Amino acid sequence: MNWIQHNWALLLPLVLGACGVWLMMPGARSIRPLGGLACLGALVLGFQLVAGSRDVSGSMFLVFASATLISAVLMITSRNPVYAALWFAVVTLGVCGLFLLQSAPFLAAATIIVYAGAIIVTFLFVIMLAQQAGTSSYDTSSRQPFCASVTAFTLLGLLLITFQSAAAQQTVDGARATEVAAANKALDVQMKVETLDIHKSSRPLPSEELGQMRGLGRSLFTDYLFAVEIGGTLLLIASIGAIALAPRRAQGTL
Template identity: 30%
Template sequence: MSPIAFLILATLTISSALLVVFSRNPIYSVLWLVICFFSITGHYILLDAHFLAAVNLIVYTGAIMVLFLFVIMLLNLNKETEPHKPVYLKAAAVLSGSLLMIILAASLQGYANQPPAIISESFGTAKGVGKVLFTDFLLPFEVASVLFITAMVGSVILAKKHVND
């Protein structure tokens, strides 16, 4: 059952990711990206990471992509405003993208021969993730939340035109 599900999901993920890049209409790009995130959520479920799957769906698909869509809809992009990049920039983008792909592929080289990881009963559930976050990874977790506060304060300051002291 799950190899077939994986194949379907993988095909969906890769084809929707390609369509994000190849769509002419930015709205369609965003919608393909939504489908891409959706299928990645499916991968999380196949990997038993249920909590991560739900949070990915809520945060990325449900909130961040809606804001993306929101901005692009209001920008009213069309053929006339389409930016044209010079050729050397396109070549550089292709080159750096390919390099990144080689590095990613190289880093995954040894993984095929490794035995499957042994996971505990609570792996991927809200309980399990919560315990790990508040014991082993407490400091990174708190630092990440400070980062979020900084971003929020920054955006409030940018949005306010005149900041009175």
């Protein structure tokens, strides 16, 4: 009970969010406006948890994060798979904005090209090929929405508690490190050199910024060259497999 009183700021948005998603899920017991209000409340309360900065990047983070989360909820609760795919495109755009804020411009561009340009278009093709008669019966009901919401939000709570305790540990470690740093500076420098040597080319040079394409390419083609080869092979095999799995024209089109 003491723990609940201590952590109510974490628990309240989780409970609200679980109830909201449960109410918004398609099914017999769905009350969509009420669920949407609960989800919005959970979002606002959840943003109180994090340390938001009041500058431009902080407000851009708020815009991108709320766009991402709102359209994620709308995606998993929408009754029409075409709308679900379009909301997923909005989720992708929001995630790309967050990538930009985390200094990953190349990844933002690549994700937009791969997801919004290729994957969602292919999904839309398949939906329109397979489901021409609008919403069907299996889209208007969901399987065990209450249990799934409770499970997923319990997982979310555990993740957040882990992140919180890790952040607390980090501040404690940071304070202790400044005390100890003077004592064993030589040892520390030696250890740092050793850890740097493992993946040396993944660390940006002093003249580079984090996430610059030059540094990314150097890391990709030195430290991770073998993985790049395997990734290329995987793409080749997946395309062969997709062609082999898809129904033949001789078997009749859809």
